[in-house]
Amino acid sequence: MPTPEGPMPQRGRLSRQIVMSMGLVALITTLIAFVGSFVIYGLLYTFLPPPPGPPEDMLIPQAPDYLIFAALLLVALIVAVIIALRLARRILAPLNSLAESARRIATGDLAARAVPGDRSLGETAHLVDDFNTMAMKLQDMAADMAAWNAAIAHELRTPLTILKGRLQGLSDGVFEPHEALFRGLLFQVEGLSRLVEDLRVVTLQDSGRLQMRIEPTEIGAEVEHAVDSIRPALEEAGLRAELRIVPVILRCDGPRIRQALLALLDNARRYAHPGRLRIDVEPRDTHVVLRVEDDGPGLTPEFARHAFNPFTRGDASRSRESGGSGLGLSVVRAIAMAHGGDVRYVPSSAGGSIFEIDIPRAPVPEPEP
Template structure:
């Protein structure tokens, strides 16, 4: 059975309403004497004037004209409703078929709930398209990042199997480094996946910030010396509630980032306390970061110098992981130029567990 469109149904509804109104008026007028007699107990005379032929013709013509005007008005209103609804139908069909670029149009006249429905649909379609693009980008980036260590591992192992390479300690150390790179990449991807799905669990504890930073600085001090860098700490005793293991992960990521990419000189770590939390700064002396790229540094697989980052062992996920962890605590991350024309990476953590997480 063929379904009637909205315009047809609306027109038919107007016709029926007008016809029923006319029928009710006619019945009341025609049987007026009976109605009056039933309620008053006194029937009107049989010659009661019920109108002549001209009156009836006038009534019928008026009713027909009323129906025509009602249909015209309802048709115009229906068209205003149908344009966005038909656009929604077609766009939804295209989205269902995989075309995520489909968007609905709201029509010339915005009609409250319909206009809101169109906007919500377009927002949903835009979100789906963005997510689809992100998935494709992520898949390509992950495949690219995995390809290098896997190719090196396979080549070295194949060389060992074929007797091309001698089983030397140096070669095995190189293979271990490649597996370490794979392990870091997998763990970073896992952390980001948990954060994006809302399942990155934060285990809160009271943490002495200056003690933790001093401990971590001692662990990386020798590596910094080899890179001709010196750590300078300007810390105040601050105690906050956070996940101590995740805090260490964030600090080590910033320190490793500074060790790899900063020019020889000083790396300064400082903190500023306010009534709601603590801001921690990591400053270097260069080479600095273009401020046009500062806002994108926190995205996954973004590098300011792709070749240098990859050669130095970076996965392109470090700052994205940092941002995910800090935001999971209810904090914020920042990147800006410092007074030495180098880069200042900062992150703010609340003093206590956010109320929405309690």
């Protein structure tokens, strides 16, 4: 890491170059006037010697002397203007490129980039680099937003199409009202509700506005409730839940922790091989680890790098059922981060998947007497 003294000389290049250039202009102007006067008067005395007369008269400038001084100053001024224009072009070239790129971005061209030009001018080069970095992030955010909108529209399209078709059929008398049809419609509505809630959690966490009701919670009880609520579905998928819980009081949002665990268990229900499903609660010095481990098949290295990104799905051929929004693991990460923790995936030694949620521990206040 650079020391605090390191960037300072680099950041001062432009100011130093301006001072040095202005000093050089002043020096050149003075030298032209001073040396030029010696040269011209030397030539005049050589080829046009002065007429005889009192030496005092030579100390008083005459009209030709003023013309000589004016000519020398004009030459010095022209040289100074040329040097100043060259310096101005070096400084203004990247700034003009920056202004043009800013105008293009303001009109919607997020691919516009400024040209740093002469990198010996440290401040302008750094300004252009910072602007280009900002423009790149803005373009990436716009692309992510477009991808999010497309993904959300894709996820909403299927259940809405089913609901519209079924309701239109009921309205036209194509379908007879019966309990199975209404259960199917209710299932689609519940899927939409889950999708909306998952989107709300992920977007609120990304904006830093996901609210947590932090209070002392028996984390083991929350885990047991979550497992009991989904146990029939796990058993139907051939998964046998095994709990290993160490009692611990943790300051957290219990329902949110239960929501994150349910997302992991539902993910295992969809993709894991039939067998054991181990759920552990392991207190450590600074945090509590909530772990879910299955017997396989695990995640591929390519997919594991993006598993917690929104709308990322596993291999559909390995899923026991269609559906799933690709937001489950994103919700887990959002809840963990809202608690100041994190979530990670590691492959197990048996070839399965291990998902671990780390929740920092905080002192639990003693109850008041």
